[in-house]
Amino acid sequence: MFNRERTRRHMTDGAFASPFPVEDPVALAALEVAQSGLAAAVRAxxxxxxxxxxxxxxxxAVAEQVETLTARLLAEAQEGPLGLETDSAGRLRDHGNAMVGMRNPIAPPLVVTGDESGSTSCALTLGAGYEGPPGYVHGGIVAAVLDQVLGSVPAHLGLPGMTAYLNTTYRRPTPLGAPLHCRGWVERVDGWKVHARGEIRDAQDLVTAEAEALFVVPRWAREHLDRPTGDAAGTAPGGEAAQEPSAS
Ligand SMILES: CCCCC/C=C\C/C=C\C/C=C\C/C=C\CCCC(=O)SCCNC(=O)CCNC(=O)[C@H](O)C(C)(C)COP(=O)(O)OP(=O)(O)OC[C@H]1O[C@@H](n2cnc3c(N)ncnc32)[C@H](O)[C@@H]1OP(=O)(O)O
Structure with missing residues (x-):
């Protein structure tokens, strides 16, 4: 059902081909432009x-206008979350994702890139809406960014997994309104389990937070994916080979 493909694109950027054909890709592409435009406007x-x-x-007065607009959108809306949808390019996309979702105004949105070695990278700047301590990013948001960027590591290996744990260490406050860079990399692949590490650095290249995490391909998803071959990231299931990030 889901073909693993060696690609630079993250799952949320359509790294997985959809088994469901799109009827009218041109019309869907136009709809996607409008959807992301709306999300950007609501984000602002x-x-x-x-x-x-x-x-x-x-x-x-503004609240009243916004309520009118909300009612207009709800005139035709689905009941629950978006889940995975097929985009105009025939790829699976999670447009509602809280960190990367193209249709989600709550998402910064992060743009995570990566390669087939499992290394991932994301440049970001977080604004006033993500505040925790005065002037700094909320710790839960810091963890969410790390979860997403480290969670993209197994996706790039063709082993999209759910977070079993994410241990975050906050080294120094993460500033709002200033450029940040988050990276993730593979520590170890062990069958359906991917151990990943990552960090956020500020504009002075100082580490503000780091994390180590375990992502597990859920049992219910395994039948849809290739068996782990052990060649991902130069590791073998249960192997010890580590992927350290190159300096950037
Ligand atoms: C159909 C194809 C597509 C399907 C895609 C499915 C999911 C992927 C989704 C997105 C991927 C794309 C991009 C990801 C981007 C961002 C990441 C955000 C991720 C999240 O925001 S995600 C939300 C928070 N996350 C949860 O909501 C998880 C709740 N939880 C569970 O759903 C289960 O708990 C689960 C699935 C973790 C395991 O359940 P399970 O039944 O599949 O497997 P089981 O329990 O047998 O564990 C198997 C082996 O993992 C070891 N293991 C398990 N847990 C451990 C732990 N905590 N510590 C140490 N080891 C652990 C066992 O010890 C065993 O090890 P061993 O095999 O060696 O014995």
Whole structure:
């Protein structure tokens, strides 16, 4: 059903071919442009909502307008979450994902790149809506970024897994409104289990947070994927070979 493909694209960037054909890719592509445009506009609205200093009457008027717009969107909406959908390029996409989802205004959205060795990378800047300690990124958001970027490691190996654990160490506060860089890499592949590590660095190249995580291909998904071959990232199932990141 799901063919593993050696590709630079992350699952959320369509690293997996969809088994479901798209009827009208041109119309779907136009819809995707509109969907991502709406998400970007609402993302900007959320940021403005946090930072605005306009007076109460203006706030009330804007709230009323937003409620009208919300009702307009809900006129035709699905009940639950998006899950995986086929995009106009015939790839599986998780457009609702909270970190990378193209249709999700809550997502920064992260753009995670990677290669078949399992190394992943993401440049990001987080705005006022992600605040925890004054001026700094919320610790849960820091962990979510690491979860996503490290979680893309097994996806690039063709072993998309769920997070079994994510141990995050906060070295120093992660600044808001400044460029950050998150990287992930393979520590060890053990059958259906992928051990990954990663870090976030600030604009001064200082590590603000690091994590080690285990991702497991769920039992229910294994029948849809190739058996682990052990060649991913130069490791064998149960093997010890580690992939250290190259300096950047
Ligand atoms: C159909 C193809 C596509 C399917 C894709 C499916 C999922 C992939 C989804 C997305 C991938 C793409 C990109 C990912 C990007 C970002 C990442 C975000 C990820 C998340 O945001 S995800 C949400 C938070 N996450 C959860 O919501 C997990 C809840 N949990 C479970 O769903 C189960 O718990 C699960 C699946 C983890 C295991 O369950 P299971 O039944 O499949 O397998 P089982 O329990 O037998 O464990 C098998 C082996 O893992 C060892 N093991 C398990 N857990 C361990 C632990 N904690 N510590 C140490 N070892 C552990 C066992 O000891 C055994 O080891 P051994 O084989 O050596 O005996």
């Amino acid at each position: 609205l959320a940021d403005a909502t946090v930072r605005t200093r306009v007076a109460a009457p203006d706030l009330a």
